[in-house]
Amino acid sequence: MNVADLAAENLTRATAAGLDPHEYRHVTAELASVADWGQAFMRAARRHLVRAEQAASPISAGEHYQVAARWFHIATLGPYTDRTTADTGADTEGAVKSAAEAAAEADAAMRRALEILEPGARRLDGPSFTGWLRGPADASATVVVVPGLDSGKEEFHAVTSALLRRGLAVFTMDGPGQGTLAATTTVRPDYHQVIGQVVDALGVERVGLVGLSLGGYYVAESAAHEPRVAAATTVSGPFQLDWPALPPPLRNILAWRAGGTRAARDFVDQVDLSALAPRIACPLLVVDGGQDDISGVTDGEPLARLAPRGEYLLVPYGDHLLGNAHADWLPAVADWMSGTLASA
Structure with a gap:
């Protein structure tokens, strides 16, 4: 599967998960290969973390953390696509580590969002x-x-x-x-x-x-x-x-x-x-x-x-x-x- 097909296949899932479709298209348009998926989406997520830290109000900060969590989560979808490593027994350590890092970052960002937006x-x-x-x-x-x-x-x-x-x-x-x-x-x-x-x-x-x-x-x-x-x-x-x-x-x-x-x-x-x-x-x-x-x-x-x-x-x-x-x-x-x- 090439980058364009991967991006198209995940478009409705990503936007349903709360990603802005215009930002999604911008991020996926810059992918050189499907292997870049995870890191590209984590970079997008971290831009929202920066926005959260610079936000003028707690509500805006919480909203940015929430969006960041969704970008980090969608970053976990990339490493599996168009790979045969799981069947061939080839080394998957890097991809697994990347997905685990993204999942942990998603969890941390959602925690910070809820602390602000839903303290209960x-x-x-x-x-x-x-x-x-x-x-x-x-x-x-x-x-x-x-x-x-x-x-x-x-x-x-x-x-x-x-x-x-x-x-x-x-x-x-x-x-x-x-x-x-x-x-x-x-x-x-x-x-x-x-x-x-x-x-x-x-x-x-x-x-x-x-x-x-x-x-x-x-x-x-x-x-x-x-x-x-x-x-x-x-x-x-x-x-x-x-x-x-x-x-x-x-x-x-x-x-x-x-x-x-x-x-x-x-x-x-x-x-x-x-x-x-x-x-x-x-x-x-x-x-x-x-x-x-x-x-x-x-x-x-x-x-x-x-x-x-x-x-x-x-x-x-x-x-x-x-x-x-x-x-x-x-x-x-x-x-x-x-x-x-x-x-x-």
Whole structure:
């Protein structure tokens, strides 16, 4: 994949994560190769850190720190693209170190942003997770936002903001192999064990879950096992994965996040909701984009059909994560989650 294709492929994801599209085009236009992605995006992030330090008001400083966190997060996406190192066994130390540095910088920038903009936000950590609890202390319900394979707690700000505006408390998290934990942990298919730890730490009786991309599988798997899940939404989540059919870049990402190709194949073999979908007792809303067509990935329609209380929302022109179609699903998902939890 060349630089232009990489930039185009990540445009809607980056802008949905909160990057200015004009700044994004300026940064990506100066890339000489895909290998420059991470460092270029970190330089852009650090420019926002400088703006934060020079800001005339605390609010402006907090906003710049928040934007910097998003640039640092998108910097973590580059090293995996168009590389075969995970399959060949070649040295990946430099790329892994760069991604880990960017994830740590994203975490630090978001911490500084929340200290200024939302001083009531609380950091919660557990054996297999870390994240931020935001929103009113007396919120009627709590929603956990679960990221995907190469995403993290700094990415889905639009989802988080939509839920916060409806008076919900929101826990945005990194789990095994995600965000700041990617450098020290690997992905696991039994994600309900992680969600169980999260609910214990939150100290609430029931939660709603929103999972994006592979996080959609994590959410559905958790809803099938964890009785404290009162409502669940998946966005671009896989129903099944087929290793031989997956495109090489995606196999590489899986190998990096799983700790090797063999572990990645074992993980993929377990991503299958056929038997679990009928066991999901809570209300379930499955959201797919009609233009989200990744080889080896079965989208969520069978999940909605097999779950006893499943609903299906298809946005015909939506891409993966539907960053190009927020108006067609995000307000509806936030209203559905708020209303479902209120009646649970």
